[in-house]
Amino acid sequence: DTGVSQNPRHKITKRGQNVTFRCDPISEHNRLYWYRQTLGQGPEFLTYFQNEAQLEKSRLLSDRFSAERPKGSFSTLEIQRTEQGDSAMYLCASSLARSQGGTGELFFGEGSRLTVL
Amino acid sequence: AQSVTQLGSHVSVSEGALVLLRCNYSSSVPPYLFWYVQYPNQGLQLLLKYTSAATLVKGINGFEAEFKKSETSFHLTKPSAHMSDAAEYFCAVSNNFGNEKLTFGTGTRLTIIP
Numbered sequence: 001d002t003g004v005s006q007n008p009r010h011k012i013t014k015r016g017q018n019v020t021f022r023c024d025p026i027s028e029h030n031r032l033y034w035y036r037q038t039l040g041q042g043p044e045f046l047t048y049f050q051n052e053a054q055l056e057k058s059r060l061l062s063d064r065f066s067a068e069r070p071k072g073s074f075s076t077l078e079i080q081r082t083e084q085g086d087s088a089m090y091l092c093a094s095s096l097a098r099s100q101g102g103t104g105e106l107f108f109g110e111g112s113r114l115t116v117l
Numbered sequence: 118a119q120s121v122t123q124l125g126s127h128v129s130v131s132e133g134a135l136v137l138l139r140c141n142y143s144s145s146v147p148p149y150l151f152w153y154v155q156y157p158n159q160g161l162q163l164l165l166k167y168t169s170a171a172t173l174v175k176g177i178n179g180f181e182a183e184f185k186k187s188e189t190s191f192h193l194t195k196p197s198a199h200m201s202d203a204a205e206y207f208c209a210v211s212n213n214f215g216n217e218k219l220t221f222g223t224g225t226r227l228t229i230i231p
Contacts, residue, residue: 004160006160010124019156033217033218035209040126040223040224041217041223041224042209042221042222042223042224043161043207043221044221045219045220048218050216055216056216056218075212076154081186091160091161093161095216095217097144097216097217098217100215103166103168104149104166104211104217105151105163105166105217106217106219107163108153108160109160109163110159110160111159111160113158113160
């Protein structure tokens, strides 16, 4: 068990550019979550996958944001036409559904910090 | 809808003193409650969780929390603070059915005074 892995850990970009973050969950976990955390705040839910299906999206996820989990394993979060307000830590978490023996716990990665200049 | 409120965005305690971080929840269904710790530029690490079993929950690093339904509280305590406890602490709630989506509080930054 290598834990949840996120890449890149840090990304600096200019306003208007596109960025993509990748998350590799714990291998046996079928659920994957994305959160955004701005300075001094708690993490805010963005979206959630069960296997390859995106089952819930927050209103925080504007049209410039898109997330995929094409084969039910790793996931990508893309932000198009970045804005300075997108600067944040993007956290990925995974879990095993309770119906399949999961504990109800989310396991978090180290996060990807985005700075938009 | 579920929510948690963490009272006190900053808490300072002396090394060796009691740590008390406050969390109150709001939930229309029986909740699952969690405390996570976050060190600078790192992800979140689970300290402990309440999932409707014992109301007094023991976690890692000597922390514990007590679920009090009558007070809708889940305060985090540690009898004796250590310098390594300095970090940001988040209380979070989820429901006990469906997915494991967490709703977080705004966090409490714990500073330890030598």
